[in-house]
Amino acid sequence: AQTVTQSQPEMSVQEAETVTLSCTYDTSESNYYLFWYKQPPSRQMILVIRQEAYKQQNATENRFSVNFQKAAKSFSLKISDSQLGDTAMYFCAFMNPSANSKLTFGKGITLSVRP
Amino acid sequence: DAGVTQSPTHLIKTRGQQVTLRCSPKSGHDTVSWYQQALGQGPQFIFQYYEEEERQRGNFPDRFSGHQFPNYSSELNVNALLLGDSALYLCASSLGTGDNEQFFGPGTRLTVL
Secondary structure, eight states, rough: OOOOEOOOOEEEEETOOOOOEEEEOOOSSSSSSEEEEEOOOOOOOOEEEEETTTTOOEEETTEEEEEEETTEEEEEEEOOSGGGOOEEEEEEEEEGGTTTTTTOOOOOOEEEEEE | OOOEEEEEEEEEEEEEEEEEEEEEOOOOOEEEEEEEEEEOOOOOOEEEETTTTEEEOSSSOOTTTEETTSSEEEEEOOOOOOOOOOOOEEEESSSSSOOOOEEEOOOEEEEEE
16 A cells, blocks of 8 residues: 655745645555645635656746655655745545546645735 | 535434435546545545545545446445544545546535534
């Protein structure tokens, strides 16, 4: 079974600064996908970024980028130029595509962006 | 294009009752997955429906059951409600069962008293 661990329950960052959210996972699979999801107070879970395990290049989406370390089973999210709208819960998630796209989530981290 | 919709938004039930939650997938999607998110926790996978059949199930008791209709909408039923069933129930839809992105609905907040 796969597990996803987010050990930081809360983080705070000043607007326009950079923050990194940590995630580690455990799996015996070689082919998988990793995700970061954002859940604002509105509760709608929104995909932030996705990484395929077979790709060595780290994924980037505008101000969001990941540091994927496959050997260390680490998958951190970097948010640059933080904005007030980034305030939300962030979840790291794992998916084995051969397991019918079931997502395994971490406990999440609450990120607060201070003005 | 409407995204994933869920109803109702909020629901209050008492222990022992039964509840039905509904989900309409994003247009063009044929797969629906259900997740339970307890307060302050990450979502936990309940089950997934594809072609009107349950394809995969998480570690939830038989009190949790579901259904998918020919138009791909889905229902989640929970019988004999327990206090511990209080949670946000999320529905996610996708196209097929591979690595396609899952789109989430806003959830139904269930409170069991």
